[in-house]
Amino acid sequence: VDANDPNEVAYEARKLNVSVEEIKEAIREVGNNREDIEGFFNRKQILNERLLFSGLRDRSTNS
Numbered sequence: 001v002d003a004n005d006p007n008e009v010a011y012e013a014r015k016l017n018v019s020v021e022e023i024k025e026a027i028r029e030v031g032n033n034r035e036d037i038e039g040f041f042n043r044k045q046i047l048n049e050r051l052l053f054s055g056l057r058d059r060s061t062n063s
Helices: 006-016 020-030 034-062
Strands: none
Touching: 006 020, 006 034, 020 034
16 A cells, blocks of 8 residues: 555545545555555454453452
């Protein structure tokens, strides 16, 4: 993914259902390889789900 090509960045953002800024962040973090970018968001999604689950679990045990 060419970070300097707005059309390519926008396409990738639509494809992955994220913002253009998030694509640019991913490129800064992992480089411009599409598989690496997808992996970045997959890992981020897994972490977010774990945090959400952990928060829900904590609330249910504290009530």
